[in-house]
Amino acid sequence: MKVNSSSRSVAVIMSVSLFVLSVSLEAAVMKLDPEDGEQIMEYFKTHALLSREKALLQASVREQKKLLVENAKLKKDIEQLKTQLQEKQRRRAAKTLLSSAPPPQTLNSAPTTPANQLPSSAGATAALLANPLPSSSSSHERRDKQSRRRRGERKGVSTAPSTSDLLSLGAESRVDVSRLDLRVGRILSVRHHPLAEAMFVQEVDVGENGPRTVVSKKSPLSVSLQLQGSLAVLLCNVKACKLKGVVSQARLLCCCTSDDCIEPLFPPTGSAPGDRVTFLNYPGEPDRELQSKQKVWELLQPDLQVDGRGVANYKGCSFEVKGKGLCRAPSLTNCIIR
Known part of the structure; x- marks a missing residue:
């Protein structure tokens, strides 16, 4: 790089100048002060170095x-x-859903017969005799269907799915960890359940206007009562x-762990209540409510694990x-998250 070449040239120039200066200066100093000349030259050499x-x-x-500066620009x-x-990716998913949606069903009116194709009176009478009129119940059903169709047309009811419905269907078909709303929370208080000893x-x-109430189970090695004031993942x-x-x-x-040893999952140092826990390989938005x-949750939970370094991950992608x-476990490794 340019900086390296310039620094090398500066070093070479200074070395040459130091050598020339030391030869000429040493002769002059030794003439002026033979006794202290060597100490003066040592001082000059040290200063030059x-x-x-x-x-x-x-x-x-x-x-x-x-x-x-270059690293910051690359990160941006x-x-x-x-x-x-x-x-x-979002636009492509929406476009795919819209293209795969069925076309809107239009209400077709009864087919009209051209005047030149109308049967004569004799032919019409024969057709009526060959095909008797339907029963009164079926005619009533037809009338009801037609009236319902007309009412639907007046109200502007369309059977075609809307864009928001298609997007919601696409979100439901996507089952990965991005659908979970994982946040950092600070435990304000911990107490025993009044009606259940095991809770x-x-x-x-969690960064909202007011705190949330969370009920969790105890374990033989649970330390939940000591978590007051600490951060956790919810x-x-x-x-x-x-x-x-x-x-x-x-x-x-x-x-x-398999022996019922339970530890809360801890967020990284410096986290604040309300911070989102995200996944680099799964950038989607979470559901409003599962x-x-x-x-x-039941489909995703088997893939939520803690690796050998104590880092929480989903299919190898870390909680971040x-x-x-x-996000890490305090001391456990190679275990599940629930």
């Missing part, structure tokens, strides 16, 4: 600053490209349900709070 090292250090600092470009890619009741701040778009008389509004994610009939780090 220090100047050279200072020049090299300044060149390396300039090179480091330039690299930092990568973020922009990632945003554009996500937008293109805790926690008040958790699933916030589960449907609120009543557990032994107390409504639970979120789910506390925990790392669990529907119990779709069983999204953007700009702050990865």
Whole structure:
């Protein structure tokens, strides 16, 4: 690079000048002061070496600053490209859904027969005799259907699916971890469940106007009572349900081993209540609320695990709070998350 070549040229020039200066200066100093000439020359040589090292250090600092600026620019470009890619993927998914949707059903009116094709009176009489009129019940049904169709036309009812319906169908067909609304929460208080000895009741701040109530189970090695004031990871778009008389509004994610050792999953240092936990390979938006009939959590939970380094991941993709780090288990490794 240019900085490296310039720093080398500066070093070479200083070395040559130092040599020439030392030869000529040493002869002059020894003439003026034979006794202290050697000490003066040592001082000059030391000062020259220090100047050279200072020049090299300044060149390396300039090179480091330039690299930092280039890295920041590359990171910004990568973020922009990632945003554009996500937008293109959303548009492509919406376009695919719209193209695969059935065409709107139009209400066809009864076919009209041209005047020149109308049967004569004799032919009409024979046709009526061959095909007797339908029963009164079937004629009533036809009239009801026609009247319902007319009412639908007047009200402007269309049987074609809307764009929002198609997008919602596309979101439901996508089953991956991006549908989970995972957030950082601060546990404000922990108490025993009044009606169940095997449960805790926690008040958790997840960055909203008020705290959420979370009911979680105890374990033989549970330390939930010691978590007051600490940060944790919560699933916030589960449907609120009543557990032994107390409504639970979120789910506390925990790392669990086969011998029922349970630890809460911790977010990275520097996280704040309300921070989203995201996944680099799954950039979609979470559902507003997970529907119990779709069983999204039940389908995704087997792939939520803690690896050998203690890092939480989904199919090898780490739990990440953007700009702050990865979510980890306090001490457990190679276990599941539930």
